[in-house]
Amino acid sequence: MTSSRDTVMASIRRALGVTSQEAPRRFEVEERIARHPRGVLPERAQLPPDERIALFETMARAADASLDRLATRDEVPSAIAAYLRARNLPSSILRGADPRLADLPWQREPNLDVWIGPSDGRQLVGLSHAYAGVAESGTLVLLSGPDNPSTLNLLPDHHLVVIDAADVAADYESVWDRVRVLFGPGVLPRTVNWITGPSRSADIEQTLLLGAHGPRSLHILLVG
Amino acid sequence: MHPASPTETDAGKTPRVGLFCTCLVDTLRPSVGFAAAKLLEEAGCEVDVPRQTCCGQPAFNSGDRATSRALAEQVIVAFEGYDYVVAPSGSCAGMIKAHYPELFVGDPDWMGRVDRFCAKVFELVSFLVDVRGVARVAAAYEGTVTYHDSCSGLRELGVKRQPRALLATVDGLSLVEMGEADTCCGFGGTFCVKYPQVSDAIVGKKADHIDATGAGTLLAGDLGCLMNMAGKLQRRGSPVRARHVAEVLAGMGDGPAIGEPAPSGKA
């Protein structure tokens, strides 16, 4: 019996007039995947580091994220505490086990409860560490893994994200290059989240409202 | 958008223009044809009107390729001897320029010939401005007008700034832009009779935009769209009068507007 797979593949080949065995076609496809050529890159983000980081900040704010620029990582716990106080939120956050978060001087905010693990939807505030930022659109790039549960990005009402200014790239393509170095060619973690601003919907009469299913607020702690 | 074709005629010689008058102008509103001829002559062209019928667009858009192709051949044969072919319609000029080549794909006997032909086909107002370098017209028209961008002219031929540039030089005329001037009026050739209800809904919105300008006159570069909009405005009892832009540019905007009776005594 012919499988559906074979039927579909045969139909594609028939319509294209190919056998899939053509050496030049196979070569072209292998080459494209191996070389993964970049296409058109927007000029707007091809900037020296300082301006690139400034663009990231502008674009993230334009996407309705809020942002604190911090000089050093040591300031992160206090910035978080201040964020919670300013919004009358309980002094409690949930984060992943990521060492970049674990190493922060949490002792500076003794009243801040820091829980570790994935979210089950009961926590108001989640904290993640971004792998990279993209200046072009103010986008955060987060990678899932044992220390970085993706539920943290989605279930809490407030999503706080730490990002190193040095990790702000001009464009998505620069981030893919880094990811390939980290995981090897052709491999991604289970989930790569690009996040550009807080959750929203315009499904009721096209009125844009923040906080649809995901976080109502996205707060970026940009370090460095 | 479309630079002048560098032909030998540009070097001072009077270009011979074949006026493709279009079916609608031919049958319903010949004054547009005369206005077009006058504008072309004033722009230094010698105008001729060879015997013609239709560009074939109704057949083409109805899926009848054989008839479209036959009519295309007929048009090419009738007009290819001229330096330029000009139509007071973005729709018909667009049909020829943008779509004739599709009708001859894979026919080596015709392909080069069709491409050469299409290169010298133009919509009237863009021809005046872009090819003949006309920067102003000697015409007067008292009142406020609004201008509708017909779809084919706008999107297939890039006709947008040219009519506005020339209208700005008409004495006494002021242009007020309508909302969504570049949205379709709902004419769509055979569409308006195949789906009259939808067409009516679209032209209804267009008429709202026209009325909202407070302009006394509606202008456009295509008689099909104009008839559609004028017919809707008149049915609603709107006071807005509709004319082809060529009539006003040629200083011939004093005759009856579209759908108005001729002064008594004249047929």
Add this chain to the structure above:
Amino acid sequence: MSVEITSPAFKQNVAHALDDVNLQTALAKVGPGFISRRLGAADKMPEFEALRDSARDIKNHTLAHLDLYMERFEAKVKEMGGHVHFAVDAAEARDIVTDICRRLGAKTVTKGKTMISEEIGLNDHLAARGIEPVETDLGEYLIQIRGEAPSHIIAPAIHLTKDQVEADFRRVHADLPPERDLSEPTSLLAEARGKLRQRFLAADVGVTGANFLVAETGTSIIVTNEGNGDLTQTLPKAHVVLASIEKLVPTLEDVSQLLRVLARSATGQEMSVYTTFSTGPRRAGDADGPGEYHVVILDNGRSGMLAGQLREMLRCIRCGACMNHCPVYHAIGGHAYGWVYPGPMGAVLTPSLIGIEKGANLPNASTFCGRCEEVCPVRIPLPKLMRHWREKEFERHLTPAPQRYGLGVWGFFARRGWLYRPATRLAMGALALLGRTRGRFSSLPLAGGWTKYRDFPAPEGDTFQAQWRKRKERETLARAEAAAARGDAA
């Protein structure tokens, strides 16, 4: 069963749509918002036109090598611990999903927005087998509780007003206090969020669509603003991706190009809020994520489109810009099109998937204004492809008889100038005489479609060609007389 097809009853659908006050109220907001937002986004990106070219070229390249990229994609998904299932048609796709749900003992299935699910009629199929599908995209949720189909591919409930939504919530969320205030969209959103949050956490299987599939990495991508797709695919035991064959792209760089034009064309955003790349199931050590990852690849007639002109339609990335800019869509909304895909893209795709016999109205119901092609991020020549269907219809003698007859008579005359010119002169002369007093007609035989809604101008009189020739003859005569007079004088 698949979604009911009412495309053959397009004209009745149109009449209904034009009379629907709620629909017309909702539609009035469609054009201006979407159009200005897209334009704003395009203006802010100087490379936008170059990106559109790039997007088109990537899709063309992929489609020309679809067999090979498909092999690569399948191999990568397997390598990363996922499963790929091929479905020749809708029935197979439904069965694949049902089998996965049954094996996992699923009672509820949460769903991200997927048009493929609409195409294959998945919800009714699951419900009939005791598995409850829960739509989680707010728009999809709204229409699910109303028992309707989406009327737009990215804004499924765009045909509804706020008041309708409020009435539906009061009807369906009967456990909530009846005196609660739902007058503002924010309160409606908050209520939906609360209701659906419970469903996300309780779901056994999550079904999403895919905006793209990446061959390089075996990845599926969803793009959302709400975050519902992420919750749908992250929380349950299994993530099932429904995707049609043309969703493939070669590499992460290629998909980055396409993502740059997708949101800008769709909603005018620089980037949608959540762009999520999913590769295989939860990894060893992961604290969350689905235990299983399945990709269902649906053909359902698309492979045949690769053979001819319609291949261009397979570039479509479902941004909705064509319908957002379509005057016909603005007038009648999406439901009138009578199947899953409305607007210009539907006018081309629907006949390809359900047959031109049933879908013939759709490619005909276009003014060919060209605005869809003007804004299409992958430069699909939509009017040309609609014309392709009109040609097929004409070739197969499916064109309605009066139209075909009318065209035939007109064509007969237009091809014979020697008959056309006297005939038009005669006809115009007669009409001019008839319409002389008013200058226009409010009814005309054979033109009822026109004159039911608008006046028709009376012709001025003789045809332009005849008048031109008369004038030329007079001029020639005058010149000859002048020459003769000069001759006499000399």
